[in-house]
Amino acid sequence: LTSLLATSGVIAMIIGLAIQINISNIFSGIVINVERPFRVNDGIKIQLGKVFHEGKVVDITWRTTRLLTDAGYVLSVPNSVASEAVIHNYNYTEELCQSSVNIRIDYAHPPERVEKILLDATLSTDDVLKEPHPTCRFKKFVDWAAEYTILFYVNDYGKKVSCNQAVFKRVWIHLNRAGIVPPVVRQEVQTSQGIKSRSLDEASKPMALLHEMDIFLPFSEEIKTYLSERMRQHRFSEGETVVKQGDVGNSLFVIVEGVVV
Structure with a gap:
């Protein structure tokens, strides 16, 4: 009988604790819906412990808040935790949204030239704000490349992911x-003086650009050769x-490297 009572006490304690946690989440969910620190479809940054997570709120239930992160996974946060966490809501402020992308380049290329090319590519990307001006910094060496970080701003958190993709595409074009x-x-073991990469002159050959x-895709090879x-x-x-x-002319300019404003 004593063992049975002891077991019943443990079960009661577990059930009581579970009910207490759920009640806490329910009341926290009510507080979230009343105070509305964030809403469904809001872009937020939430601090959980020492880690910050960014994403879009996709659902708020009686127990949890679900966040679709920039990495593409769904993060479920108990409402009791969300109600006490430090949250930055991008939809409740005029503050711009900062984004960054990391690019790895063969370290045979001079950093000054690489940084200029990466900045030119970023500035030519739609939705990237010209002010504050984007920046590019050499970050570190890895085993087989030099890593650069591009920092830029967008005026809408909802454009952040698509803008990152657009920057990557523009970077590829400019590097190419x-x-x-x-x-x-x-x-493999290299016995030459280094890796021979395609030169700028080769990359900018008229036929390659066309x-x-x-x-120029609809043009025939004969016309492309002529041009x-x-x-x-x-x-x-x-x-x-x-x-x-207003200048009068009959020329078409093709930008091989750089950006014009």
């Missing part, structure tokens, strides 16, 4: 045109005027 190929893990541009033979390369310094609005 600059003759910089993605780094690869090397297992094949990469959508506007490529008449293309001329020009280099402009930073701040130099390329063309002015």
Whole structure:
């Protein structure tokens, strides 16, 4: 009988604790719905312990709040925890949303040139704000590459993920045109003076540019050859005027490397 009573006491304690936790979550859920620190579809950053998680609120139930994170997984947070956590709601403020992407480049390329190319690619991306100005920093060396971090701002948290993808695409285009190929893990022994990458001159050959541009896709190879033979390369310094609005001319400019404003 004593053992039975002791067991019953443990069960009662467990049930009581479970009920207490659920009641706490329920009341916290009521508080969240009344005070509305965040709503479904809001973009938030929440601190859980020492870790911050960012994402969009997809559901608020009587027990939990579910967050679709930028990494693509669903994070379920008990309402009792969410109600006491430090939360930054991007939809409740005019504050801009900062985003970042990491790019790895073969460390054979000078950092100054790489940073310029990455910044040019970022500035040419739609939805990336020109002010505050994007920045690019060399972050660290890894075993087979140099890692750079691009920081930029968007004015809507909902555009953050799509904007990151757009920046990656623009970076690929600019690196390709600059003759910089993605780094690869090397297992073989190198006996040469280094890895020979595609040069800028090769990447900017007229025929190669014509094949990469959508506007020239409908053209035949004969027409592309005709145009490529008449293309001329020009280099402009930073701040130099390329063309002015209202100028009369019959030329088409193709930007191989850099950005114009």
